[in-house]
Amino acid sequence: MAVQAKIAILPPGRRELDLRDVTLDALESHEVVVRQKAFGVCHSQLDRINATGRTESMVLGHESIGTVVAVGDRVGYVEPGDEVITTWISREGRVPVPPRVILPDGDVARTHNTFTWGSHAVADEQYVVKIPPGISDDLGAIIGCAVMTGAGAVLNSAGVQAGQSVAVWGAGGVGLCSIAAASIVGARRVIAVDVDDDKLKLAQQFGATEVLNARKADAVAGIRALTAHNGVDFSFDCTGVGKNVPSSLASVRPGVRGTGRRGGIAVLVGIPREPFELDSMDLIKGEKGLIGCEGGSCDPERDFATFVRWSLDGRFDPSALVTDRYRLDEINIAVDDLHHGRVRGRAIIELPA
Template sequence: MAVDARIAVLPAGQQAVEIREVTLDVVGPYEVVVRQKAFGVCHSQLDRIYDPSRTESMLLGHESIGTVVAVGDQVRHVVPGDEVLTTWIPRTPLDGRPPEPARIAFPDGDLARTHNTFTWGTHAVVDEQYVVKTPEDTPLDLGSIIGCALMTGAGAVMNSAEVRAGQSVAVWGAGGVGLCAIAGAAILGASPVVAVDVDDDKLKLAEQFGATDVVNAKKTDPVAAIRALTPHDDGTRGVDYAFDCTGIGANIPVSLASVRPGVRGAGIRGGADVLVGIPRVPFQLDSMDLLNGEKSLLGCVGGSCDPVRDFETFVEWTRDGRFDPSALVTDRFALDELNNAVEALHEGRVRGRAVVELEG
């Protein structure tokens, strides 16, 4: 089945995407062609765009909602006409077949690749491992950001840390992923839930998503502020869990310092700092804070999520009003405005999540 598509390509040596026309007429045995309805613009894609070491053209994006228009002959879990969610975490990673990274050959001979999947365009050709059937009553806004922002932020709280009601949480970085972590912590009954950022507008939005307290790290010592908010009966101060969504290596020892220490001889271990944002450069820690406080540093990829299981949970949160995806989508763009969306994100002008809408 031939499908005419417009695909965003990041050419080698450039920092602006080009929208190119291509006919998709060959589907591999495990591939799915998805006609996009909306997709998110994730901060992690900026690392690809501004990577000076990149030597080949790339396809970008990894969260979307759309409709299947064609499938390979080995695809069994979706058929043309199904509404689906695209993500970058494999649906069944233990089935013995690693998913194939997507690639598109264009008429001019350029071959564009991706590390896993792509979503920036009217259509995407993705390995069936990265496609999940859309749960019933999934709104467009939720579908556009569930495959990365919500999965990564809320999943870190729900899966990686397994936060329980009454435990204290600090979220460092109140962008799209951080807001989802804040929402997840609030939904799970954490208290207090402290949002830390350097932008008052983002902190105001964090309160809408369930932050009980906000700290502007430009205006006050954030560690001291968090400790003041989190006294414990054992005499310690600090949060049970910090979620560092900044991706800034220099911030990690600071977020670790906001975590409560353990109590020697009492069998009480310290809290944990969860790395949600991706630090792109090596970082240093205060090893004595980690050791003497009996604290933990946890890595987290994609919120430790199982897409099939967890996407249904996130949709339930939306059905019953606990999560409002339309409040998270603060900036909306058309496909031809994609570079404007990237620029706004790069300059810090996107308070929540930027989304490109192709159809309602």
């Protein structure tokens, strides 16, 4: 079945996307075509756009909600008409061959795993998750990356428990999801750190008990002063800024040698865009931990169901997280706004029904 689509293409050597009309008619056996309802605009895609030395056209994006309109001949998980979320973490661990888009001029646009920036997406069935009725487009557009990464880091990577203390560095879309998850599981103290007062106000709406502006004061000292053991149990760096990682580690409590009380754990959530150095003595003498997580260590089918329940029962409000909305023909505006820090929470592109 041939599907006519409008896809955002990133040509080689450029940082501005072109909207191109294409025909999607050469599906691999396990691929599906999803007609998009809404999709998210993520910081990790800015890294692709700003990368130097690209020699091929690219298609971007990895979180969306939509309806399956075509399937390959060996797809067994979904069928046309199913409502799905598209994500970038495989449901069963298999790593499929990335899809490609053949353009009318014969050029081929490629992706690293899947793509969502367009009226339609092509994805291996491993990257789509069936959803229950009643889910909002706002949640569906961002659950496949922002919610999964931020909330999953709290639930899965760290396993935060009720009564523990948490600091979240970076109150953007992913950080707000970490803050919300920490609040939902009952963390006693949830401290948000950012350099933007508007983002910190939004962090309080999502459950932050205290906020610190790192541009105005020493955030590490502030966190230590707010906690009983000279630091939090868990610190989540959601900034993607390398120089913040040592601060995140410094903000967790030290352990007490010989008592069995180990230090707190810093969780690296955002992908650092430059090298960073750690204070090895802080790590060793404090008996602290530094761990990484990919996609919030999530199992998409299991964890998406949890996030949907949070939304349906009112514990998590995706419409408050989606602070900026655009049309498909405004995608370059959305990218520019995100790049320059004008997006407070999460930006999405909404498609007509």
